[in-house]
C-alpha cells in the first residue's frame with residue numbers, strides 16, 4: 442500500500458493496471474476477475490439500489506447516466522439501460538469498448554450517447570449533465586490524489602439532484618494491494634474519508650447482498666456534493682447504513 446501513497450511513480454503505477462487488463466478476455470467473466478457467476482446478483486442489487494435512491498420505476502425521457510470504467514458495458518446494458526434514457530460510456534481499453542459496441546443490443550444503440558476511451562485520472566465529464574454517474578470496481582485503481590480529483594470532476598458533472606454511485610470492494614481485517622493489477626482494497630472508513638475530501642456527502646450506503654462469503658464485502662455509496670439541496674426522494678433515504686455486509 443506504501444507505493445499507492447507515493448507520488449512520482451504514476452506512469453509505472455498505472456501501467457501495471459493497463460498491462461493486466463490487456464491480458465483479460467472481453468467477457469463478463471473477464472470483467473469480474475473469473476467470478477462471472479455473481480454478475481446476475483450484482484446487477485439485481487444495482488438496479489434495486491438505483492430504484493431506492495431515485496424513488497421511481499419509470500425512465501424519465503431526459504435522464505442521462507455515465508458508466509465510468511465500463512469495461513465491455515455490462516453495467517450499461519444490464520443496469521443503467523433499465524433506469525436511464527441515455528447512457529454515456531467511459532473506459533480506458535479500446536478493445537473493451539469495441540466489444541461493447543459490437544455486443545450492444547440493437548434496440549439500445551440509439552440510447553448510447555458519448556463514448557470516451559480515456560483513463561479516469563484524466564477524463565473530464567461534461568459539467569451539469571448526469572442524473573447518475575456509476576463507478577464500479579474501477580476507482581480502486583486510482584492513486585489517492587487522482588481519486589479525489591476524479592470525484593470532484595464527477596460532482597461537477599451531476600445535474601441538480603443527481604448521484605455519483607460508487608460500488609467497490611472494502612477491506613475486512615486489513616487493507617491490501619493486489620499487485621497483479623494495482624487494485625487497492627481499502628477500509629470502508631478510508632473510502633468515506635476520500636468522499637469527504639472530494640466534498641461529497643454520502644446520501645445512502647449499503648452492502649451488496651448475496652455474494653459468496655469468500656469475496657470481499659462490496660458496498661454501494663450514493664454521493665452528492667456537500668450542502669447540495671436534497672430532492673424530496675433523496676431526503677427520504679436514511680443517512681446511515683441500511684444493510685450489514687455478509688462477512
Ligand SMILES: C[S@@+](CC[C@H](N)C(=O)[O-])C[C@H]1O[C@@H](n2cnc3c(N)ncnc32)[C@H](O)[C@@H]1O
Nearest residue numbers: 462472510511512515533560561577578579582
Ligand atoms: C473490474 S472491471 C469492471 C468493469 C465494469 N465496471 C463492470 O463492473 O463490469 C475494471 C475496468 O476498469 C478499467 N480500468 C482500469 N483502470 C482504469 C482507469 N485508470 N481508467 C479507466 N478505466 C480503468 C479496466 O479496463 C476494466 O474495464
